[in-house]
Amino acid sequence: MSKYDDLFDETAPDDSVFTDKGALDPLAEPDEIMARDEQERELATILNGIKEGYLPPTVSIYGPPGTGKTLTARRICQAFATRHEELAAEYVNLKECRTLFSAANEIHLELTGERKKSYVGLDGVFEGIWIALEDYPEYTVLILDEIDQIQHDANYDPNEFFYRLLRGEGKLKRGITLSAWLVSNQIIDVDLRLDSRVESAMSDESVFFGPYGKAKLTALLAPRLEQAFKSGVLSDQVSEYGIQQAANYWGDARKALSLFRNAGELANERSLEEITRSCFDECIETTDKEAVLEKLTTLPKNHHAILLCLSGLRNVETGIIEQPVSTADIKQALDESSLAKLKLSNRAVHSVLTDLETMGLIETWIESRGRGGRVKQHKTTFEPEWVHDALERRARSTETDGA
Numbered sequence: 001m002s003k004y005d006d007l008f009d010e011t012a013p014d015d016s017v018f019t020d021k022g023a024l025d026p027l028a029e030p031d032e033i034m035a036r037d038e039q040e041r042e043l044a045t046i047l048n049g050i051k052e053g054y055l056p057p058t059v060s061i062y063g064p065p066g067t068g069k070t071l072t073a074r075r076i077c078q079a080f081a082t083r084h085e086e087l088a089a090e091y092v093n094l095k096e097c098r099t100l101f102s103a104a105n106e107i108h109l110e111l112t113g114e115r116k117k118s119y120v121g122l123d124g125v126f127e128g129i130w131i132a133l134e135d136y137p138e139y140t141v142l143i144l145d146e147i148d149q150i151q152h153d154a155n156y157d158p159n160e161f162f163y164r165l166l167r168g169e170g171k172l173k174r175g176i177t178l179s180a181w182l183v184s185n186q187i188i189d190v191d192l193r194l195d196s197r198v199e200s201a202m203s204d205e206s207v208f209f210g211p212y213g214k215a216k217l218t219a220l221l222a223p224r225l226e227q228a229f230k231s232g233v234l235s236d237q238v239s240e241y242g243i244q245q246a247a248n249y250w251g252d253a254r255k256a257l258s259l260f261r262n263a264g265e266l267a268n269e270r271s272l273e274e275i276t277r278s279c280f281d282e283c284i285e286t287t288d289k290e291a292v293l294e295k296l297t298t299l300p301k302n303h304h305a306i307l308l309c310l311s312g313l314r315n316v317e318t319g320i321i322e323q324p325v326s327t328a329d330i331k332q333a334l335d336e337s338s339l340a341k342l343k344l345s346n347r348a349v350h351s352v353l354t355d356l357e358t359m360g361l362i363e364t365w366i367e368s369r370g371r372g373g374r375v376k377q378h379k380t381t382f383e384p385e386w387v388h389d390a391l392e393r394r395a396r397s398t399e400t401d402g403a
């Protein structure tokens with residue numbers, strides 16, 4: 001018997017509550033979209049516009065995280081495109097794009113399988129996009145997920161991207177009909193402060209995906225819970241309790257799935273035969289923390305630096321991190337620490353703070369101090385200690401990558 005036989009025996013799940021934990025993976029594609037009939041109908045009506053020779057130049061698809069925007073937009077377009085050869089649909093996720101150039105290049109990559117070199121510039125990439133779309137069917141829907149990322153480009157105004165996308169010369173010259181479906185958490189023209197020449201080229205079509213309430217979450221989770229858990233380990237009452245908690249706290253399908261996975265794992269850890277209400281109560285924070293850490297670990301260095309300054313001041317007596325922190329204090333903490341090497345100007349600090357607020361990671365407000373004037377204050381929307389946990393996690397993964 002090798003040492004691995006022992007190791008595998010020791011780590012094998014013993015009396016697990018799960019039969020198929022993968023069913024609770026939010027990345028796993030569900031067989032069917034549940035509880036989004038209204039939005040599916042709105043989107044199908046928009047697509048059916050091709051029968052009258054019209055697709056809106058833009059459709060804003062917006063709502064809080066985990067409300068099925070991406071899933072619904074992609075599925076409905078794919079289903080329509082397989083039934084109508086005059087329409088093609090392409091999906092591009094702009095999550096990693098920090099410049100207008102990289103966002104346009106991501107679209108180019110999706111359409112052609114190739115990226116453009118940087119010397120061609122933004123206009124060169126758009127020209128490539130229009131050339132590629134010439135060979136497309138009469139109508140193309142381009143789903144641009146996480147479109148709000150393009151506001152992170154410190155050197156360009158997002159209007160430059162939209163102006164080219166909507167009014168580009170190469171597009172008009174070739175008579176290309178493109179409908180850009182802009183998926184984001186906020187309504188896009190308000191969020192990105194688009195100017196009037198861009199706004200006038202956009203349509204005011206928008207489809208809102210609200211947070212899921214208890215009934216919708218129940219419909220959506222039912223087939224996945226049935227697949228995930230052994231029969232008898234999750235009673236109807238306890239399941240209903242977990243769903244109610246997920247609806248009260250978040251209304252987010254992704255977090256609801258994670259909550260059930262975490263609750264099941266806790267029951268396993270404690271060798272419980274059934275999942276209990278307290279498993280859910282104890283997992284609310286873990287589930288929240290998981291989602292925040294995931295977001296934090298993917299942030300750029302400057303964002304981390306600012307968050308560190310925001311969560312670095314501790315009360316000398318209690319050891320508790322003190323918040324809120326003013327913009328001036330953040331800048332001072334930056335300049336007095338090893339983070340000074342990042343050489344962040346006041347403007348850069350301000351722009352990172354705006355980004356963090358848009359991402360829902362901090363809250364910002366103005367405090368009036370009488371004669372002392374007005375001071376901008378900031379605090380994290382989550383436990384500030386988690387910033388340090390995220391950094392540790394990132395350092396560990398860099399070590400592993402480097403190993």
Ligand SMILES: Nc1ncnc2c1ncn2[C@@H]1O[C@H](COP(=O)(O)OP(=O)(O)OP(=O)(O)O)[C@@H](O)[C@H]1O
Nearest residue numbers: 026030033034065066067068069070071220253254
């Ligand atoms: N209506 C639904 N029916 C079935 N599963 C759903 C539904 N809505 C969400 N889900 C599940 O939640 C996951 C996340 O949904 P999706 O990515 O579409 O959310 P989103 O609104 O685009 O989120 P974000 O704004 O964070 O990108 C899906 O992959 C799916 O597993």
